[in-house]
Amino acid sequence: MEPVLKIEHLTKVYPDGTVALSNTSFDVHPGEFVVVIGSSGAGKSTLLRCINLLVEPTEGDVIFKGEKVNQSKSKQVKHIRREIGMVFQNFNLIDRLSVLNNVLHGRLGYTNTIKGSLGIFNKKDIKEAEAILERVGLKQQKYKRADELSGGQMQRVGISRALAQMPRLILADEPIASLDPASSKNIMDHIYNICQEDQLTAIVNLHQVDVALKYATRIIGMQHGQIIFDGHPSQLSDKVIDEIYDTKKPPLVNAQ
Template sequence: MNPILQVENLKKVYSDGTVALNNINFEVHPGEFIVVIGPSGAGKSTLLRCINRLVEPTSGDVVFKGKKINKIGARQVKQVRREIGMVFQNFNLIDRLSVVNNVLHGRLGYTGTIKGALGLFSKKDIAEAEEILERVGLSKQKYKRADELSGGQMQRVGISRALAQRPRLILADEPIASLDPASSKIIMDHIFTICKEDKITAIVNLHQVDVAMKYATRIIGIKSGEVIFDGQPSHLTKNIIDEIYSNAKQPLVNAQ
């Protein structure tokens, strides 16, 4: 099966000289649920943002469905982003809008920003948004303002907005970092179950190794901008975990 995503020799150096990513290489195959672990500042968020072109890589390639998306223009980037949903740590909702309207913003790549700003979504889009909210248990909150919700509910809206894009790939950047354990479990259950049911590939950044072990079909460990583990959860030993979260450096451990 051909990979849906290839990250090839990816490097990102910020203007202050910080090397956020250094020679990152991996492939993602359809249906995988990959969790990226590593300490704060390891480069996890930069990696996801390079994949969807929110951050421009310094060198290397990001290949999505056979197309080098770091080499394409703004119009083509917009088209690619339709198929790559993003779930943010801080939710990125529009507080004054209703829950269902926030979800419908996932359709902006198809309808255009002007129609979206005017709320001119099709009946089909509205019905689909309401169906997604039903799946994540928020149908009763669909007309509430986003800022009336709890953190866990806000993140479910963020997931729903990503799903409204009908994506092939979902990128989730620390989706449970600001949530309590009960809300975290609800969020991870929803992301994992929906991706499995809808055959959506996922890459999820997490701090929590125990959560990664529970949900991931594959774990990538990043430290100081480099991959030092890439393999099945069952091959992630205590020594490797200690290495990922220590100050020492170690070569890639490929346990696939």
């Protein structure tokens, strides 16, 4: 099967000289649930941000469905980006907008720019957004302002907005870092189950090794901008964990 995503010799050097990613290469195949682990500053966020061009790589290529994302013209970038849904640690919702309108923002890549900026969406988009909210158990909250929700509910809106894009690939950057253990489990269950049901591919950055082991079909371990482990969760030995975190005590949360 052709990879859905190819990362080739990706390097990111920030303007201050920080080398966040160094000559990183790997392929992701359809249906994989890849969890990227590594200590703070390892380059996990930079990697995801390079994939959807929130950050411009210094060298190397990101190839999504056979197209070089980083060398595409702006119109193609819009088309590529709408198939890559992003879930953020701090949710990135628009507080003053309703839950439904936040989800509809996921349709902007498919909407005429003027209508989108005025918040005018067609009936089909609204029905689709409502169906997604029902899936994550938020249909009753659709007219609430986003800032009236709990953290776990906000993240379910973040997931719904990503799904409204009709993505092929979900990128989640520490989606549970701001949540309590019960909400964390709920959010990881939603992301994992939706990816299974819709046959989506996912790359999820996590700090918690036990959560990674529970959900991942493949784990990538990063250190200092480089991949130092790439394999099945069963291959992630204590020794490898020590190497990735440069410690004998990896961070844990309770993820029954």
